[in-house]
Amino acid sequence: MAEADQKKSYRFVSGFARGLSVIEAFGPTARQLxxxxxxxxxxxxxxxxxxxxxxxxxxxxxxxxxxxYELTPRILHLGYSYLATVGLDGATQPFLDRLSREIGDTVSLSVLSGDRVVFIARSDAFAGHAEAGRISYTITPGMTVAAYASASGRMLLSALPPADAQAILARSDLTRLTPHTETDPARLAALIAEARAQGYALNEQETELDLLGASVLVRSRSGRPVAALNTSSYLGRIDRQRMVADVIPKLQACAEQLTGILL
Known part of the structure; x- marks a missing residue:
């Protein structure tokens, strides 16, 4: 149902929608309003x-x-309710910690929300490495990135029917985040199709210079796409060939283990 039609529906509660819009007004750059x-x-x-x-x-x-005004920790109850219903709560952390130690890099779980990817869990149990400081941002739960420009976003978009993925691309602000960011809609659709076919997505310097990211899909026991399992590393430590040969299989193995605990 189109948004305009939905708002005219007798089922649409405008007061509730306004309350949610107030909550969404807060964010990393708007902590106090x-x-x-x-x-x-x-x-x-x-x-x-x-x-x-x-x-x-x-x-x-x-x-x-x-x-x-600022949000209180009580707001986390809303997000936790979602995570608990699909099994993406604390039960996933030991798996992420084990994977982080195995590959020697930060790993994360993310979900799709509109045209953004939301990170919901992370682990850097590998305890850091000499080049970690070269990466200028740290993934934290609640952080978001553009779906079109990230490996995790393309992996999650690949789990949607192609028409739905195309609709999300059509309403995305396809801005170059680095000189390497792909913004051509046809090429992005091809990259999403490639991720769907090969079972993983790579992203080289499209969200951050000198950063190579990889992502695989995590499914529930019923086969429903639930999240993306991701990692990223400094290009001085790894290249695409080694990422595909050595790291992707470990991500996929961990994703299969996570399937066993998801609802």
Whole structure:
């Protein structure tokens, strides 16, 4: 159902949708927001934004200090409910830790949310290596990246019907994150199809210079695509050939083990 039609449906609760939009207004660059900030970021009237913030405050999802609101840890309950229903809670951590030690790099789990990939778990149990400092960002749970530009995103898009993946690409802002980022829709569709056919996706310097990423699909016991299992490494330590020959099989083996614990 189209968004415009959905909003006209008697089943659509606009007040609930507005409350969710207020929660989504917060983020890494918007940790504290005033009523006016929320109104601007959501497009809501200031009076409506204020009532919604006060409601969230009473429910314990936000707190306020000097007219600036911020989310509380209670908001994690919402995300944990999703993770628990599919088995992507703490039960996956020992598998990620074991894989991280085996390949000597950070590993992560991610899921698709619209045109973004959300990281939900990570491990750097390998305890670091000499080149780790060359990578300028650290993956943390809740962090997002553009699906079109990442190995994990292309892997997750490959699990969708091609028409659905194409629709997500069509509404994505295909911006170059580095000089190597692929932004041509036809070429991106081909890369997604390639990931679907070969069972893994690679990404070389498209989200970060000097970074080579790899991703495989994780399925539930019923065969439903649930998440992507990912790793990335500094190009001085690994190349595409070794990633495919040595690391991808270990990712796939871990993904199969995770299938055994997922609902």
């Amino acid at each position: 005033t009523v006016a900030d929320v109104a601007v970021r959501t497009g809501l009237d200031r009076a409506v934004a204020r009532r919604l913030l006060l409601t969230l405050q009473e429910l314990g999802f936000v707190t306020v200090d000097r007219r600036k």
